Amino acid sequence: xxxxxxxxxxxxxxxxxxxxxxxxxxxxxxxxxxxxxxxxxxxxxxxxxxxxxxxxxxxxxxxxxxxxxxxxxxxxxxxxxxxxxxxxxxxxxxxxxxxxxxxxxxxxxxxxxxxxxxxxxxxxxxxxxxxxxxxxxxxxxxxxxxxxxxxxxxxxxxxxxxxxxxxxxxxxxxxxxxxxxxxxxxxxxxxxxxxxxxxxxxxxxxxxxxxxxxxx
Amino acid sequence: xxxxxxxxxxxxxxxxxxxxxxxxxxxxxxxxxxxxxxxxxxxxxxxxxxxxxxxxxxxxxxxxxxxxxxxxxxxxxxxxxxxxxxxxx
Numbered sequence: 613x614x615x616x617x618x619x620x621x622x623x624x625x626x627x628x629x630x631x632x633x634x635x636x637x638x639x640x641x642x643x644x645x646x647x648x649x650x651x652x653x654x655x656x657x658x659x660x661x662x663x664x665x666x667x668x669x670x671x672x673x674x675x676x677x678x679x680x681x682x683x684x685x686x687x688x689x690x691x692x693x694x695x696x697x698x699x700x701x702x703x704x705x706x707x708x709x710x711x712x713x714x715x716x717x718x719x720x721x722x723x724x725x726x727x728x729x730x731x732x733x734x735x736x737x738x739x740x741x742x743x744x745x746x747x748x749x750x751x752x753x754x755x756x757x758x759x760x761x762x763x764x765x766x767x768x769x770x771x772x773x774x775x776x777x778x779x780x781x782x783x784x785x786x787x788x789x790x791x792x793x794x795x796x797x798x799x800x801x802x803x804x805x806x807x808x809x810x811x812x813x814x815x816x817x818x819x820x821x822x823x824x825x826x827x828x
Numbered sequence: 829x830x831x832x833x834x835x836x837x838x839x840x841x842x843x844x845x846x847x848x849x850x851x852x853x854x855x856x857x858x859x860x861x862x863x864x865x866x867x868x869x870x871x872x873x874x875x876x877x878x879x880x881x882x883x884x885x886x887x888x889x890x891x892x893x894x895x896x897x898x899x900x901x902x903x904x905x906x907x908x909x910x911x912x913x914x915x916x917x
Binding site: 624625626643644647752764766767768769770771776777778779780781782783784785786787790792796797798800802805 | 872874876877881884887888890897902906908910
């Protein structure tokens, strides 16, 4: 079974909209597009590079179009254009026409969750979802997400689309890793919990503190 | 008892000398203090659970608030205890 890994830039108040500021990023009157790049550092680059070239990518239409409008046109050399062009990309959309414009792209037509469930049945690389908020909610609702990697930025925006808006599916998760960048971003990796939170301590090692000692 | 306008009362309290004032829970009070820029430090327990509803800590007022992460700890149950400082002022 292939795994679906959701990787998202988030603010502390859960906003996922327009971190890169690509395109107008103004949907819904959102004024803060492009909030993430000032926090990029070597730690984040190293963590994000772990998957580069070793996974395939899955997008909803909006994020696919934003990425396509930006990355293939970036001046080379840069770390990402080549990798993104060469990586197999799936797009879940009921409206995008074929042929898809970006090289190495495959349209997943029809109902997204069903198409992704079929994709998971294959043997192959992990599939990373970037952005794609609506698609992520649909995948969550069908229990198709195997891992979340949330880059929690030390920033509150007070507006914008959230990754987990009101009405989103609820879920219990298990923290499997946590890395902090020099710029104060907490990169937290979660998997769906099978049972309640007994696994975290063994992976966190000496950093773990008992939860009842955590409150002053 | 602090009477009258909360922001004014807490603002006045902050000007006094003394120990730090800790606010625990009290969603409405915290919200008001955030809106008036009266909080200096946040200690947030980021729990490994998605609720899909409920009260949120920060207001939806469209205001960008940049914070500084000063510490993180992980609990045995997978909560992240993250301490953030507000810029002075």
